[in-house]
Amino acid sequence: MRKITIAIDGLASSGKSTLAKHLAEELQYKYIDSGAFYRAVTVYLNENDIDWNNNTELEKALHKIHIDFDYDLILCKENLLLNGKHIESAIREIHISDLVSYVSAVPEVRKFVVSRLQPYGYEKGIVMDGRDIGTIVFPYAELKIYMTADEKVRTGRRYKEMKQKGVEVSEHQVTDNLSGRDLIDSTRRMSPLKRADDAVVIDNTNMTERKQFKYVLALAQSIITGV
Numbered sequence: 001m002r003k004i005t006i007a008i009d010g011l012a013s014s015g016k017s018t019l020a021k022h023l024a025e026e027l028q029y030k031y032i033d034s035g036a037f038y039r040a041v042t043v044y045l046n047e048n049d050i051d052w053n054n055n056t057e058l059e060k061a062l063h064k065i066h067i068d069f070d071y072d073l074i075l076c077k078e079n080l081l082l083n084g085k086h087i088e089s090a091i092r093e094i095h096i097s098d099l100v101s102y103v104s105a106v107p108e109v110r111k112f113v114v115s116r117l118q119p120y121g122y123e124k125g126i127v128m129d130g131r132d133i134g135t136i137v138f139p140y141a142e143l144k145i146y147m148t149a150d151e152k153v154r155t156g157r158r159y160k161e162m163k164q165k166g167v168e169v170s171e172h173q174v175t176d177n178l179s180g181r182d183l184i185d186s187t188r189r190m191s192p193l194k195r196a197d198d199a200v201v202i203d204n205t206n207m208t209e210r211k212q213f214k215y216v217l218a219l220a221q222s223i224i225t226g227v
């Protein structure tokens with residue numbers, strides 16, 4: 001069966017990762033969360049007190065960063081490793097969410113992360129979500145989706161998700177974080193968040209996860225089978 005590349009971009013908390021994971025599971029593709037790479041770099045720079053505006057310091061630091069995954073056989077999911085250490089919970093903390101848009105706007109950081117992401121696409125059979133996947137990372141992806149939803153709905157989703165994970169956060173902090181990140185992510189100089197010309201736009205403000213999933217799965221299957 002022909003394998004394709006699926007690129008999913010969109011605003012923060014627009015449901016990209018839920019959709020991407022379901023598609024990957026159904027099609028038996030690999031799923032990669034590109035935001036986790038930017039978050040991992042942010043954790044490293046923050047923990048090691050690196051000034052990311054100082055190019056020499058930043059370049060030295062980037063050489064020391066190794067990002068990888070291992071598979072949790074019990075939970076049946078991939079875990080992110082930063083220099084061999086599990087950092088799944090550290091990358092989701094609110095202070096990292098507050099810093100990550102600044103770090104990911106730095107051109108050297110973007111070049112570093114894009115060069116780590118692109119090899120995952122060599123063999124196709126991949127679903128990747130982020131902000132520049134359909135425009136920069138995989139411009140030749142066979143299926144590109146651009147997701148959006150009302151800001152209130154997105155804030156509510158993110159707040160609920162963080163609470164469920166036990167993260168100490170207020171609704172106000174989540175609102176500020178999402179609107180601040182959307183602004184920085186879509187106005188930065190290098191590869192800002194924008195819809196690829198050939199992306200299918202999905203506004204899921206009033207759409208169930210199931211309906212959205214079935215719609216995108218049908219798009220993917222028609223490309224895979226050519227009908």
Ligand code: DC
Binds near residue numbers: 129
């Ligand atoms: O998907 P996320 O919210 O975990 O992403 C965290 C940040 O990383 C996001 O605010 C912007 C940045 N990012 C990016 O610039 N490009 C990507 N492909 C993915 C994420």
